[in-house]
Amino acid sequence: MRSVIVIGGGISGLAAAWQLRGQADVTVLESHAKVGGKLRTGTVAGITVDEGAESLMALRPEAVELAAAVGLGEALCDPAKAPTTIWTNGALRPLPAGHVMGVPTDPSALIGTGLLSPEGVARVAAEETLPATPLTEDCSVTEYLGGRFGQEAVDRLIEPMLGGVYAGLAERLSLRAAMPRIAALAEQGTPLLPALRRMRAAGAPRSGAVAVQGVVGGTGRFPAAVAEACGARILTGTTARSLQQVGDGRWRVQAMTGDGALTMEADAVILALPAFAAAELLRPHSPLAEAELSSIPHASTAVITMAFSRAQAHFLPQGNGFLVPPVDGHTLKAASFLSNKWSWLHDSAPETFVLRASIGRIGEDALLGRPDRHLVRSAIAELHHAVGPMGEPLATRVTRWDRGLPQYGVGHRERVARIREAAGKLPGIALCGAAYEGVGVAACVATGRAAAKQVLAQP
Ligand SMILES: Cc1cc2nc3c(=O)[nH]c(=O)nc-3n(C[C@H](O)[C@H](O)[C@H](O)COP(=O)(O)OP(=O)(O)OC[C@H]3O[C@@H](n4cnc5c(N)ncnc54)[C@H](O)[C@@H]3O)c2cc1C
Structure with missing residues (x-):
């Protein structure tokens, strides 16, 4: 053998x-x-x-x-059903369903969400009227999608998703490698909005299908x-x-x-x-x-897991968590409300609320160089800002992933x-x-x- x-x-x-x-x-x-x-x-x-x-x-x-x-x-x-949510423009804002890695398929669904300014929404909607720009050679996500949907859509819809998956930045990540489904449509050279709508109509996951499992x-x-x-x-x-x-x-x-x-x-x-x-x-x-x-290149990140007493917490958040666009200048990259998201975790510790905060994108080595207690303090302060005053955690755990995600x-x-x-x-x-x-x-x-x-x- x-x-x-x-x-x-x-x-x-x-x-x-x-x-x-x-x-x-x-x-x-x-x-x-x-x-x-x-x-x-x-x-x-x-x-x-x-x-x-x-x-x-x-x-x-x-x-x-x-x-x-x-x-x-x-x-x-399955995780609990909840929309992907972005912490931007001062509030938690659900991303309308139907997006593909943050790229919207229905611009009208963005109206009133506060995710984009009215001009930003109009710029997204204008994509289907722009002349076709067939993708012939690889370029950054920002270069292609910023050109088609506007910088605001890249900053507040697409970039947070890329941060969540790659701890990467839209201006550096490859459209072909990081967003292959979008790149395949871009190669066809037609405007993306109608192509995305057709793609979703033809291949939409069956009703009830979940994107991820735990x-x-x-x-x-x-x-x-x-x-x-x-x-x-x-x-x-x-x-x-x-x-x-x-x-x-x-x-x-x-x-x-x-x-x-x-x-x-x-x-x-x-x-x-x-x-x-x-x-x-x-x-x-x-x-x-x-x-x-x-x-x-590789991005380093840190995961900060926190346990709160449900009885003592001033406030507990709803939903499964949120993503954060770097353009807003926050330290957090994402937060996942584990006790809401995974019923097994809730059931294993019903008196406790567990969440995890993620910090660190490519190029943020100085931030990650701070000691654990600084990362914990920054995460708590921003969580309070994003979701409300939860109080102090019972326990925290910082896990560092040095060079954890290839770019x-x-x-x-x-x-x-x-x-x-x-x-x-x-x-x-x-x-x-x-x-x-x-x-x-x-x-x-x-x-x-x-x-x-x-x-x-x-x-
Ligand atoms: C914080 C974080 C959250 C993530 N969340 C998700 C998620 O929710 N869903 C998802 O799909 N993906 C997620 N990912 C990505 C995914 O987990 C990783 O890309 C994937 O697990 C990598 O697996 P791997 O086997 O290729 O590499 P690794 O997991 O890095 O395994 C490589 C192994 O090689 C060992 N090794 C290194 N050098 C040597 C050597 N010389 N001799 C012997 N052993 C060696 C290392 O110790 C390591 O165990 C996440 C990544 C991170 C960092």
């Missing part, structure tokens, strides 16, 4: 290991004490919460299908379930330090463990790592892949093609993870499974 070493025990690497089950002898190397990477649970005031990803995309199948396959089908759960007990349970189901040998606390090609196309991995150095060999190696970590290991073998991987800059898809071409010249090496074709868990699962199929297909 072919032997495969998967380096990186996040969801991408574990999905690769799961895909290989029964077809290869698989070892997963993970530097942390537990598998999961950006999927993990922790506790605040004794309550289990997600510290990283809290939901799985349900409109594409990969993540929820894998969760069901590894025994979490019964645990998949896992009872936390989405952070998902990696351990995959690890258990995949049957691979999992070595945690083991950091791969170097890769060497040995005879017969095999690869040797030198790793460091708590007990000292470890050397292993296999027929194939899957690098399921953040781009900068994959770059390190590929440096001696492909300077081109190393350079391209190293040039992918898909202009030309990202071409960069990924160059990386994949360069890595393709190294037989037995495959790449997967959030750096390539999508940062969401579902996209990561897809890249992991594709990397596994790639190494199985190699002679």
